[in-house]
Amino acid sequence: MRNYNIDILRGFSILLVLIHHFNIPYKLDDTFFNVQIFGENLTTLVARNGNYGVTIFFVISGFLITQHLLRKENSCKSIDLKNFYIRRIARIFPCLILLIVMVTALKLFGLSAFMNHAPRHIEVSYGMTILSALTFWMNILIIENGWVNYALGVLWSLSVEEVFYLVFPLLYLVLGRGKGLILVLCAVIMYAPYFRSLHFAQDNEAYLYHYFSSFDAIAMGCLTALYTPYKSMPSLSRMTPIVLIVLMVALYLYAPIKEVSTWSMSVFALLTAMLILCWSKPQHQEKDSVVLFKVLIWIGQRSYEIYLFHLVILGMFKVIYMPKVTLPYEKTILLVAYFILVFTLSWVIEKYYSTPLNLKIRHRFIDKK
Numbered sequence: 001m002r003n004y005n006i007d008i009l010r011g012f013s014i015l016l017v018l019i020h021h022f023n024i025p026y027k028l029d030d031t032f033f034n035v036q037i038f039g040e041n042l043t044t045l046v047a048r049n050g051n052y053g054v055t056i057f058f059v060i061s062g063f064l065i066t067q068h069l070l071r072k073e074n075s076c077k078s079i080d081l082k083n084f085y086i087r088r089i090a091r092i093f094p095c096l097i098l099l100i101v102m103v104t105a106l107k108l109f110g111l112s113a114f115m116n117h118a119p120r121h122i123e124v125s126y127g128m129t130i131l132s133a134l135t136f137w138m139n140i141l142i143i144e145n146g147w148v149n150y151a152l153g154v155l156w157s158l159s160v161e162e163v164f165y166l167v168f169p170l171l172y173l174v175l176g177r178g179k180g181l182i183l184v185l186c187a188v189i190m191y192a193p194y195f196r197s198l199h200f201a202q203d204n205e206a207y208l209y210h211y212f213s214s215f216d217a218i219a220m221g222c223l224t225a226l227y228t229p230y231k232s233m234p235s236l237s238r239m240t241p242i243v244l245i246v247l248m249v250a251l252y253l254y255a256p257i258k259e260v261s262t263w264s265m266s267v268f269a270l271l272t273a274m275l276i277l278c279w280s281k282p283q284h285q286e287k288d289s290v291v292l293f294k295v296l297i298w299i300g301q302r303s304y305e306i307y308l309f310h311l312v313i314l315g316m317f318k319v320i321y322m323p324k325v326t327l328p329y330e331k332t333i334l335l336v337a338y339f340i341l342v343f344t345l346s347w348v349i350e351k352y353y354s355t356p357l358n359l360k361i362r363h364r365f366i367d368k369k
Contacts, residue, residue, distance in 0.1 A: 005279035006060055008293055009272075010300030013053040013060075018310055020050020022338055025314070025323040026331045033332075038253075049257045051208055052268050054157050055217045057303075059272040061161050062168075062221025069172050070225065079173050083366045088165050090361035091304070094354050096158070099308050100130055103151045106315070113315030119146035136162040139209040146204075150318075151311045158308075160214045168222065177226055185219040189266070192216030197262045207261045217269035224273045228280050244275045305346035305354060313341045 022028075028043035035042040072079055106114040107126070116126050122145045129149050132141040139156035147153050175181040196213050199206040207213055248271045251264060299306065317334055326334070 003280070004293070004297055006064070006276070007297040007300030009056060009275070009279075010060060010303040011296030011298070012300075013056040014299060014303040014306050016046075016050045016053035017307065018050075018339070018342065019047050020053070021311065021314060022335060023047035025318055026326060026334060027323075028331060028335070031328045031332050045253050049252050051257050052252055052265075055214075055265055055268050056272050057157065057307075058161070058214055058217035059221040059224075059269050059276065061164070062218035062223075063225045063273070063276055064221075065165065065168065066172075066222040066225035067228070069169065070177065079169060081169055081173065084169050085165075086365045087362060088162075090358045090365075091354075092158070092162065094357040094361075095305060095308050095349065096133065096155070098349065098353065099152070099155075099312070100133060102309075102312055103149070104130075106151075106312070111315070111319050113150050113318045116148050117150075118148070122146070124148045132159075136166075139211065143204045143206045143209055151315045154307060154311055156209050157214075160209075160211055161218070163211055164215065164218050168218075182223065182226065185223050188212075188219040189216045189223075193262050193266050196265065200262055201258055208257070213261075213265070216266050217272070220269045220273040221276070224277050224280075228277065241275055241278045244271050244278065247271055248275070299343070302343075302346045302350045305350045306342055309345055309349065310338075310342045313338060313345065 023043060028034075028047065029041040031043070033043045037045060069079055069084070072084075103114050104126075116124060116129060118124070124141065124145050126149075129138075129141065129152060132138045133152055133155045136159040138152065139159045141148065142153060142156050171181060171184060175184065192212055192215060195210065196207040199210070199213075201207070248268060251268055251271070254260065254264070257264060317338065321330065321334060
């Protein structure tokens with residue numbers, strides 16, 4: 001049974017990322033959204049910490065992958081690594097390849113937003129950029145050389161997740177679901193704040209984009225999935241998720257992530273894991289009767305496509321509408337057009353490309369037992 005709560009959380013998270021990325025080139029603080037709250041501009045408060053949206057994605061990934069492994073183990077008494085990796089390839093690579101093809105094509109037309117640049121005066125070849133995308137170290141490339149390619153920069157988080165997808169099933173297979181695995185996950189969680197403290201506020205932003213800066217969120221998702229089947233806790237108050245959401249919002253608005261990243265990313269991940277735990281019960285899954293939930297579910301179910309391709313739309317905007325000379329009313333129109341075009345493109349890709357290809361790959365290569 002699909003957990004619609006996860007889709008809602010995904011949908012909300014990707015909206016944070018979309019707003020964050022739009023606000024970087026097209027500052028919204030001079031539009032009619034210019035409302036002062038707590039001495040800060042509303043758009044600044046909402047848009048500056050979109051990286052927390054990615055933190056939520058990491059927790060969800062850890063939770064869902066571990067939950068999948070648990071179910072397979074319970075039904076088959078063993079984990080089939082080949083089938084596991086084929087499922088990940090079927091989901092990840094079709095969109096990844098399409099993104100690379102689209103960016104390469106736009107680069108060949110000479111569009112600046114899709115070409116490689118040298119923000120730190122270090123030339124990185126386009127071939128090396130593609131290699132890092134396909135072998136999951138785009139985050140390291142960015143840390144060492146800066147944002148060398150605007151539209152492909154989103155692949156930093158995919159690099160983090162894919163390394164996790166490669167390693168975690170092997171750990172699970174060797175250590176099982178017992179104390180050994182739990183100790184490893186706890187060690188990862190404890191090490192992450194220390195690692196971020198070593199790189200605190202550095203210009204290379206390793207405190208945000210390195211593997212060890214993000215693995216704690218994934219590990220918390222894993223532990224949540226490991227705990228869920230065994231939890232024997234009284235029914236949680238209906239207020240518990242609300243309290244957790246309020247705390248997440250408060251932390252999100254509290255300060256720029258750069259200033260508090262050492263501890264805030266772990267706390268935000270922990271609150272997310274607790275929220276998922278609250279929403280893991282079957283009676284909390286059906287929320288699609290409300291229009292707002294329907295919209296968030298729809299967005300959440302296409303969050304991967306939205307995440308990968310939204311900078312293609314934004315890159316085209318930057319080519320046509322130079323951010324420095326775009327008027328406030330034009331930014332508002334662009335924001336609406338941005339959401340419409342991103343959702344439309346993602347829907348078309350999901351419906352006619354990624355989902356059909358995903359199913360074909362699984363049907364062709366996954367062993368039927």
